[in-house]
Amino acid sequence: LTYVSLKGVGHKYDPHPNSPMVVQDIDLDIHRHEFVAVVGPSGCGKSTLLRMVAGLLVPSHGSVSVFNLPVTEPRDDVGIVFQKANLLPWLTVRKNVLFPLKHKYGRYSSADEVRANELLEMAGLMQFADKMPDELSGGMQQRVGIVRALLLNPDILLMDEPFSALDALTREQIGFDLLDIWREHPKTVLFITHSISEAVLLSDRILVMSKRPGTVMDLIEVDLARP
Ligand code: ADP
Numbered sequence: 632l633t634y635v636s637l638k639g640v641g642h643k644y645d646p647h648p649n650s651p652m653v654v655q656d657i658d659l660d661i662h663r664h665e666f667v668a669v670v671g672p673s674g675c676g677k678s679t680l681l682r683m684v685a686g687l688l689v690p691s692h693g694s695v696s697v698f699n700l701p702v703t704e705p706r707d708d709v710g711i712v713f714q715k716a717n718l719l720p721w722l723t724v725r726k727n728v729l730f731p732l733k734h735k736y737g738r739y740s741s742a743d744e745v746r747a748n749e750l751l752e753m754a755g756l757m758q759f760a761d762k763m764p765d766e767l768s769g770g771m772q773q774r775v776g777i778v779r780a781l782l783l784n785p786d787i788l789l790m791d792e793p794f795s796a797l798d799a800l801t802r803e804q805i806g807f808d809l810l811d812i813w814r815e816h817p818k819t820v821l822f823i824t825h826s827i828s829e830a831v832l833l834s835d836r837i838l839v840m841s842k843r844p845g846t847v848m849d850l851i852e853v854d855l856a857r858p
Pocket residue numbers: 644645653671672673674675676677678679680
């Protein structure tokens with residue numbers, strides 16, 4: 632069973648026959664608990680790729696499937712973390728993290744609260760759990776966004792440059808914290824970044840997307856032996 636499978640995926644935003652393909656000919660399988668990073672320069676189509684996997688964008692060419700089913704809309708078992716955490720400013724950190732559960736099921740259980748605390752602890756956020764988002768640094772807010780996504784326990788986690796707004800040192804620290812979390816709770820992840828070092832730190836495989844003038848994009852696969 633492949634978690635995510637892309638076959639001959641391509642996309643053009645503009646249906647006009649002469650308009651350029653933004654993403655082209657992508658074949659990719661992501662298996663259980665694999666952490667796959669996608670790197671490449673700005674504008675090479677990384678977000679477009681992720682949005683197709685997320686079910687937020689229907690590819691104009693090829694097929695995307697999750698658990699062998701074609702993706703036609705966002706799924707509950709696929710979580711997404713974007714560049715900005717977009718926390719609700721009037722809720723504490725803990726309540727922000729629990730908010731999607733409350734929104735979805737109308738309530739959350741004490742077991743959910745226990746798990747929220749565990750994840751906050753692992754992300755180094757426990758002493759901020761009762762603070763308001765604007766009392767946290769940007770890096771911490773991003774961590775809260777990741778904890779919020781993890782609390783829904785998605786089978787697959789998609790992350791679109793979650794740390795791009797942060798300084799290099801903070802990024803590195805968050806990277807190490809995340810590694811600890813993945814070690815304890817492995818996840819199937821598609822991670823977009825423009826930082827090669829972040830990709831090397833976190834991932835099992837790296838896809839390098841490049842943008843040749845005009846149209847086509849290359850896909851190079853690098854296998855990493857993790858220590
Ligand atoms: P990346 O995430 O690698 O920076 P994107 O996937 O955001 O790249 O964009 C790839 C290309 O598609 C860019 O040339 C961008 O301008 C174009 N593009 C992105 N979103 C849209 C859209 N909604 N409509 C038209 N063109 C878009």
